[in-house]
Amino acid sequence: MPEDMGGAHPVDSVISAARKLLGERISTNRNIREQHAHGEDTQPHVLPDAVAFVENSEEVARLLGLCHSAGVPVTAFGAGTSLEGHVTPVLSGITLDLSRMRRVLEVNAADMDCFVEAGVTRQQLNAHLRDQGLFFPVDPGSECTIGGMCATRASGTNAVRYGTIRDNVLGLTVALADGRLIRTGGRVRKSSTGYDLTRLFIGSEGTLGVITEIGLRLHGIPEAIVSAACQFPMLSGAVETVVSVMQAGIPVARIELLDEVQMRASIAYSNLPGLAEIPTLFFEFHGTPVAVAEQVRVTEEIARDCGAERFTQAADAEARAHLWKARHDAYWAALALQPGCRILTADAIVPISRLTEAVLASREAITASGLTGAILGHVGDGNFHTVIIVPSEPDGLARAWALDRTIVGIALGLGGSCSGEHGVGIGKRQFLEAEHGQEALAVMRAIKSALDPRGILNPGKIFPDQTNPGVIAVA
């Protein structure tokens, strides 16, 4: 709880000061606070005391300066699509809504880079770039902001070829806890000067600073794009195909797995003619027509060797779009399996050689739990998700979480990580020590203390303590 300053609650003094800066753009309206009390997760909601709709880096910095002086917690909020409770202001305070920071500041076609404000979404950016023959490849599927993607170290379906957000950021503008603004990185493709602050802030989930502007690498829109769907009688055949395709060095742009439960859901929801309710891989290939044709041919050979029953390709834009819309609608398709229920999306990643074991063990865990769950994922990286239907009974959420924990345990036991791309937030904090070890976690804490000594930045996230007790300065 914030400190007492001569009767007035410190958050009230911050709100008053912020009002002079932002006018009507700081709100204590209950509806607005409720919209900022959660992401797309299953954590308990917590209302911020106020929501500030900031419009530029300097405003973010000035608000942080105010909150730092008063010891008031600050949580950054983009599109609210995070899945592990990242945007829930567990100690209330001020939520900075960056969704109005939607300017594409600069596109340098010759250098294939651009600079955007944190509230720009990837769809908006790609629409902006289309005429220049360029695109931004990182695609988590949701209508998320680039700032949020940086904060959670997001990736998605294209990461197997183009890398994650980590690999596609040139530099950042970051507002620090005490209101200083820094720039990290620059316009060059690589540099070996000084500590890699860019990568330090990427994935720090708003606990070390608030990312306000981002420099991004762009890529040329490929001359040819071909999609394919490939079906297997056994899950193991699908996973073996993925492993072999990666080992053969085929530069596939996407390889997505949908297991039989997800296929049942997606066929019902999205209409996928010609496809059966069996484990399926969706592929996408990028390149010149010659190179793509060769990639498709070799991939089909590998898939047939691994027992594939069907391998159907789609080169025209409409058929491709339909296939990938079905993939991106997987969440809604799964939800439609039991209407009225919520979804918990588990995220885990393993070395690719352990993917078959991980997916089969997760499937067994779903069966043993008695819950309905579908497995899908960005399997070219070893990253898989389990879409768990949360039963509407009172203990439904607890059972879903128990299954999530079991699946994470499977992944960690196979040398994996508790999150490939959704981040830690609140939901994965309990696994951090098991995954990184106590000493590495101590180093992370030392960095947190050095950069945010009063602990105002997104308290209660990443670190295992319930609400980072003692970190927030109660003066």
Next chain:
Amino acid sequence: MPEDMGGAHPVDSVISAARKLLGERISTNRNIREQHAHGEDTQPHVLPDAVAFVENSEEVARLLGLCHSAGVPVTAFGAGTSLEGHVTPVLSGITLDLSRMRRVLEVNAADMDCFVEAGVTRQQLNAHLRDQGLFFPVDPGSECTIGGMCATRASGTNAVRYGTIRDNVLGLTVALADGRLIRTGGRVRKSSTGYDLTRLFIGSEGTLGVITEIGLRLHGIPEAIVSAACQFPMLSGAVETVVSVMQAGIPVARIELLDEVQMRASIAYSNLPGLAEIPTLFFEFHGTPVAVAEQVRVTEEIARDCGAERFTQAADAEARAHLWKARHDAYWAALALQPGCRILTADAIVPISRLTEAVLASREAITASGLTGAILGHVGDGNFHTVIIVPSEPDGLARAWALDRTIVGIALGLGGSCSGEHGVGIGKRQFLEAEHGQEALAVMRAIKSALDPRGILNPGKIFPDQTNPGVIAVA
């Protein structure tokens, strides 16, 4: 200077304690200390008080613990190939020589990864991997250690396609200043859990911890490899070709520029039949035979459009090896232009759209300086080097450094960085504030203080202060 502990110099007490641990493997022999007083740079030599030949992570950690307690500086040393004075122990103390840590600990062919000790060289690793059809692509040209490459955030000729060391490390074992050992990252291809400590230690030049083991991503040896040399009457045509090839999205593995001075040196030194003393690009293409043939065809078209006079390809291994040996011998070839002189290798990088300006302005600066200098570099990234012959006159080195500063100034003025891949060490410290700004540098200092509060780790590097005064605890 180390603190006084009851008469005995603290470094002497560290040496005594280390002798119990290492026996003859800690040496105060003057020849050995002289070998560890410098890298391949032009900085003044400084002798360490002793050199410890460590053999595993635990020994590194125990020695750091001893030095931390006594406030004695520690400098890590691999192959001694660094170019900016990184390994010079400017405050003396203990040098940890990791070159005996040469075990390849683990190769996982299915996951295309491996784990090595810090003293493994990339040549050693690639020889080890060859039978498995795998290779490690990061190639700075010298016989450097993987640990040193991590410490300096190295890259080299293949970075344009395969990324720098930053992109190819899965995780690290690091001994911290106070003797704790941590592991960062893991075996997975991506993760979004916790701060990216791996990337924080990469490029930290031994100032935040000593890297003792490394997990690396590997790549499949391509089915087909073709090299090409392409010559231009004008430097600008060569650079324009690079820009166009990158924009066309051709996945070239290497694009190296050698200007007319370097070509004159290399033709004399390496015998390059059929090539003239004019600006030249060396290319390498990796992929399937079909894909490579297409890459070569499109690249030749682009080069011809940019005014290329010759475009000759080499597919057989011997001809390719000869071409790339000539490239890697560029340093020796330049040295042979004025026998008996030393070389100062300048390193700078700019956004690729500014590469023509940067290279032409650097060429003018060389002419204006009256020195002999050749320009070459990994131009697919915008990274270029100037090999400056240091005249043997008394002010020769000062003149060479002045030219180096001018070239860095050109790069910074074009939105570049003062080092693409050689790092900061001692030589580039003066540019850090201009490149990153005072506030970002303050964040780097805060991290340094948090992780190395007594300032024992490689003092005098990265940060602009002459010898980090006041950082070493003099108690």
